[in-house]
Amino acid sequence: MSKLTDLPKRILIGRALRSDKLGETLLPKRIALPVFASDPLSSVAYAPGEVLLVLSIAGVSAYHFSPWIAVAVVVLMFTVVASYRQNVRAYPSGGGDYEVATTNLGPKAGLTVASALLVDYVLTVAVSISSGVENLGSAIPFVIEHKTFCAIGAIVLLTVMNLRGVKESGKLFAVPTYLFVAGIFLMILWGAFRGLILGDTMHAPTSDFEIKPEHQGLAGFALVFLLLRAFSSGCAALTGVEAISNGVPAFRKPKSRNAATTLALMGLLAVTMFCGIIGLALATDVKMAENPAVDLIRDGVPVGAGFTQDPVIAQVAEAVFGHGSFLFMVLAAATALVLFLAANTAYNGFPLLGSILAQDRYLPRQLHTRGDRLAFSNGIVLLAGAAILLVWIYGADSTHLIQLYIVGVFVSFTLSQTGMVRHWNRLLADERDRARRRHMVRSRAINAFGAFFCGVVLVIVLATKFTHGAWVALLGMVIFYGTMTAIRKHYDRVADEIAADETPADESVRPSRVHAIVLVSKLHRPTLRALAYAQLIRADQLEALSISVDPDETKALREDWERRAINVPLKILDSPYREVTRPVIEYVKGLRRQSPRDVVSVYIPEYVVGHWYEHLLHNQSALRLKGRLLFTPGVMVTSVPYQLQSSEAAKKRARKRADWSAPGSVRRGPVERGHKGPNRKG
């Protein structure tokens, strides 16, 4: 049957690439940084613009608040980085937010974090791809003219790549990420040099535009609310910071210290780039409006729907490097590339989280198996489908999508940091060593401040963005939460039902004898094999059973049986209506009625074929019979396979599939023997 369900996928994604085994390929810091930081670093491509965009609601004059908002974002970034440095030290096994929350705050908090993260992965894809397309569009107009189409195309491409199982390597991440970082820094330095030393005045393409404020002269609470909303948007720069805490096992030793260092480095790069871009945007007079068509005024008239508002990074690059210059092009390409890489990280994170959730029985058990291709594929398709839906609904508009984005991130930040506080409290209760206690108290203080700050931000985000789209993200979280709770309940119910009694006197219904039946239609090789095998099993009774649907065939079978002198009694049941299943079931039930303590063992000769369409031509009756028999108590059903020549092809395919290893492996590191998450025994 698996052949059947595989087919559409196989047509689409072709043969699996054979990738090298997960070995001891641990990551040095210089590679770990791009592997884990493409997501958080890439967010500086959209976060500064979002800040300006929100401020513009109060008019261009409000832009002078932007440095203060940048400062707030920087403080938040340092807080979060400092907090997560505690996480990677406390959980060197790769304690992601889910694990930290579950261990310290209980399964409900953990499940909340998991739901938030799942929603986040979907949004990472949607936002990064949309933003990537917008950045690419600043250099290639065609892309922006067919924005939704290109964005969906990019998601499909990423999906196919991930389903095929691209061999990942650190280098793949390193080149675009470093190119992007270098490009941004070059732009900041060159811009500063031109502005401060040469005294050039640089002009962004929108520098001589005006902005019609949607709300003139905001003050008091309304202004504060607007500033908080701008800050919320700026917080998009923090998405993905937590990734390293999941990936500690992938670092070289000393794992925790290297991870912490990488985290700090990443934070430093991110804030520098964030502030630099905001600074340059102010210096080059970039104008960003929430509704550019109406609120952006050129020569006294609104620019209209035909105008495309380029991302802030593109506008600044144009001002600094010159329109259409080589460096401008390179930076646009690097930005788009690093955003696509950021989207790709979600493709890796989703199945990893899925496997941990499966281990805790919130998702189907089989997702737990590492590199289970089918489960992995289903997760990827789900992720891509949800992202495509969002991109399609929101027209690949990153500004709209960002409204949904930040809720999930701060739900998991807040719960994870709160969990860390509990963690330290628990350790402090037992710790007597003074130096260590001091260290723990300090860590606890950092995490407590992190939890508090993140909590405040979460409230701000919810308050300022709920109606702008945050409710969609919350709805998504509720759906994931509900589904996972239901799955867990089902598994728990089944576990109760099948739990073996403690007393070994469970033997009350221990079966006594076996009555074996070999199903026979004709005497061909598969049947002869089944008969030979069944005879080896020394059952208490063995008989062959044939359902007579055609008297002539039955007669031929009987003659053949005698001619070959098969020493198994042949029983023939009449089936006037040419049914096969019912007479067998009735017969088996009859046997069970006669001697209820007997077990009936049914042997079914089965053809093994190589192609899905051959499945349609064989075994269908056997399959249906088997399905029915399984519902009959006291029955074992044995398939005796006969491999047809065509099965060789399928065997090879199956072997290839087994050799496949899932993308994202490089971030997970090798499996730690003995490593144990929470609830693993649950």
Added chain:
Amino acid sequence: MSKLTDLPKRILIGRALRSDKLGETLLPKRIALPVFASDPLSSVAYAPGEVLLVLSIAGVSAYHFSPWIAVAVVVLMFTVVASYRQNVRAYPSGGGDYEVATTNLGPKAGLTVASALLVDYVLTVAVSISSGVENLGSAIPFVIEHKTFCAIGAIVLLTVMNLRGVKESGKLFAVPTYLFVAGIFLMILWGAFRGLILGDTMHAPTSDFEIKPEHQGLAGFALVFLLLRAFSSGCAALTGVEAISNGVPAFRKPKSRNAATTLALMGLLAVTMFCGIIGLALATDVKMAENPAVDLIRDGVPVGAGFTQDPVIAQVAEAVFGHGSFLFMVLAAATALVLFLAANTAYNGFPLLGSILAQDRYLPRQLHTRGDRLAFSNGIVLLAGAAILLVWIYGADSTHLIQLYIVGVFVSFTLSQTGMVRHWNRLLADERDRARRRHMVRSRAINAFGAFFCGVVLVIVLATKFTHGAWVALLGMVIFYGTMTAIRKHYDRVADEIAADETPADESVRPSRVHAIVLVSKLHRPTLRALAYAQLIRADQLEALSISVDPDETKALREDWERRAINVPLKILDSPYREVTRPVIEYVKGLRRQSPRDVVSVYIPEYVVGHWYEHLLHNQSALRLKGRLLFTPGVMVTSVPYQLQSSEAAKKRARKRADWSAPGSVRRGPVERGHKGPNRKG
């Protein structure tokens, strides 16, 4: 797995209705007539109109040829009826055209007939539904305004009814068919009375229209060609005549004689109605044009695209009974209903023919099983899908669809009648009794004339209609033929491959010992049951095998094992990458390498659940493992089911499904024990 694939169908078609067993419910002639004749009788609803429509190409003056064409159709009808009366006598077992052609002309001819019939069933649905909608539309304008939509809706409705397994009864057919026949006869008589006795002049709604001839003053070959085309269209009246020859076993005794009488009665009714309608159409000045929008002229201007050309039967009824009168409405409803019934006969014929073809291994074997619901459903869905496609492409225009229709019918008529000639030749070779010989010679003459006449008609149809759409029907036949040939070839190849050698020295690789393995993950009831069952099977070696994916779980299992003192050795395999399938396969292969003559018997505890979504949560690893194991030679795979409480629901459903009996049973009659078709042993 069957649960999974069933779901969409179950949502759509709900629970199966429990219908009474096929009993000895044989049909009296008065019921058999409507059961079998709704298809041929209903075709008088469109055939006369088609004749006029084709003639109109040469202008209204050509209408005076229509009585001659009617005469030709009548002669053909008598010929075909007389021929099939020979069939039902020679093949009282229900020798349909397929059987007759296969037996007498060989499998290729048989397969050609089968392909033609399959295409025909699709077209019966498409044409009858389209025409039914047009007739209904003459009374209810809404229907005609949304013609394609209504036609597809009707097909979907019929499909759902047939999938649910409506209980069929003769009465269901009898009421509308007799109502229709009575209505037509009443119309003819009342029309004749008004016209001939009262001297009324009746006017069809189109009586004062003019027709712009597409070809003025046709003569010579062109005129003959047009007349032949009109005749071809009139031949649509003959579709479905062959149905009785399939259904002889459903008649009361003396079966053959009753079937022959019914056939004659049906022919008589059909020709009377056909001629009556043509006569009335001429008397009431009905005008039909092939392209009414352009060629139908009212007050000197074309009627345009907004005009709906009502079927001839509706126009005549309006002229005779008066527009909007009660009888007009009743007749329109009865016509539509009998046409829908005609479409329904295809839903019955398709699976019957499918089961016969499956028996001869041209279609998947499981279709052979009578009342196999899944196979039946697949056939129905295929039929409906093809019909919907045609209706959609041709905009539910019966005139266009009829161009495709008649080819298949005459292919099977011609081949069947040719086969009958061979049949008599064969019998005559052995027969010495003079009276009987005379009888046979007479039958042979009838069949020979039938074959000749049908062959001529086939050539005419092909020549006059090939470019008008007959090529589509031929293409369909080629596709069916190719597919069925390929399936047969596959089965033959497999049969060769699995044929047992005649020498009983096939034992060279007879296995010697059994090594039994019980797969264990935890010690719960399903596992304990599998262990208990496996112990009953006195294998030469028995061990339990567990794949260690988590050291703690493995430790717990080991402790549990010792505590319960299970006297089966427990073997634990490490799986560093948390795979389950590969280590088991490797282990089994290792065992086989060590002692190649051993058979490995793998016992897998399996959960039996009641809902499809539960399937997603259980047994997935087991299923995959089983799939892989079947490719490994020398292995038996035994499922030891453990029925969870929820499985009760599925058990009940399965039982209900088993009680279902397929629609169309009433036409097939009870299964004849010992009845044997051609090639049944092949």
